[in-house]
Amino acid sequence: MREIHVSTISDAVKKLCVEANYDLEPDMLRAFDKALKTERSPAGKQVLEMLKENAQLARTQKIPYCQDTGFVVCFVELGQDVHIAGGLLTDAINTGVSQGYTEGYLRASIVKSPFDRKNTGDNTPAVIHVDVVPGADLKLMVMAKGGGCENRSKYKMLTPAAGLERVKDWILECIKTAGPDACPPLIAGVGVGGTFEKAAILSKKALFRGIGSPNPDPQVDAIEKEVLDKANRLGIGPQGYGGDTTAFAIHILTYPCHITSLPVAVTIECHAHRHKEVTL
């Protein structure tokens, strides 16, 4: 049994929250450069250039990439030979979020109740998903999830008869209806299969794969590429000003499902794709 103290977890989460908001991951920077080579629209090109400069300023001047510094979504892969000492895992993560957002000059965007809408003041709590896995490591995957794009995420329960073609159409439909509101170029995280909530969680987790990296399943990879190509023919373009770069990537995760169902969840993510991970 390996012991990990809660303070180690809080420190790690704090660092991930701050870094996510100031240092866009290299996969996103590469995506901007790649899109600049193919984008035909002058307005679209200007947007992409501005986003590159924005990323540079965020990193060097320590100004958050986007003022919506997100809802912290934290996926934890907890090795079953790990013992968490000194307190609760959830509290440890939320302490890290609180410290990261307060000390890191990040915006508090979370309200305590969806009805009375009073701000919690330190961006807590996070949304936490824990998977118990073999081994003695603790992996923390943190995403600062923007609200504008999250508002465009959707779910549909298709029938088995609808099949793969309807799944593809539905993903495309989600990108189309997200349109300029969700700050394109977008990334669509897609969860197919499982139950209602499983598909939704998979759609978030799918976003952690590096942009531009192939899906390990060649069949699913081909679906992703086909939908991405169609998405980039919609004409929405960077910021919706018209252009060829509507989406940077489609990432699909699947899970076995019931003989009656074909659940599909699509998380819409914007170009402010702020994600970081660490293994303790």
Next chain:
Amino acid sequence: MIKLAADGIKDIRTPLSDADVESLKSGDRVRITGVLYTARDAAHGRLIALLDEGKPLPIDVKGQIIYYTGPSPARPGMVIGSVGPTTGGRMDTYTPKLLALGLKGMIGKGARSEPVREAMKRHKAIYFGAVGGAGAFLSRYVKKVEIVAYEDLGTEAIRRLEVEGFPVIVVNDAHGNDLYEEGMKQYAR
């Protein structure tokens, strides 16, 4: 006041007149100098509640531009934190009432409803797009910040920003044109 600069960008100075508004066309690149008032969901809710009760607003919106944003906190020594636009559509239910009071411009991102676009034509107003997610970039154009109402709302308080050359694009003009629709049509393959 509007001047076309040599680089093809229109320089405008707030407040805006009807003539200023009418000369702008969707797709125009614009630099704004002057004052912007920030307001998003919670502040709009309060403003409209005041109007419904027949009470005066804490700001005079006549001729002004409202910027839909909730900035991140400023670091010591900095004027403001990250300050990009939020989704304009969430303000749609409130907007026509402010346009009727003489609001001339809004800055946000994302599409507006038909009733808002109609009200923009009727009352002569512009919806500008700032690049969503470019909050660090846009912060450089903000020279001064002052909270003028609803400090208790934190990031959602109404702030008076003094800006210089704040870069935007005209999304909806007062003639019924929409950059999003036109852009998509032009580039769909």
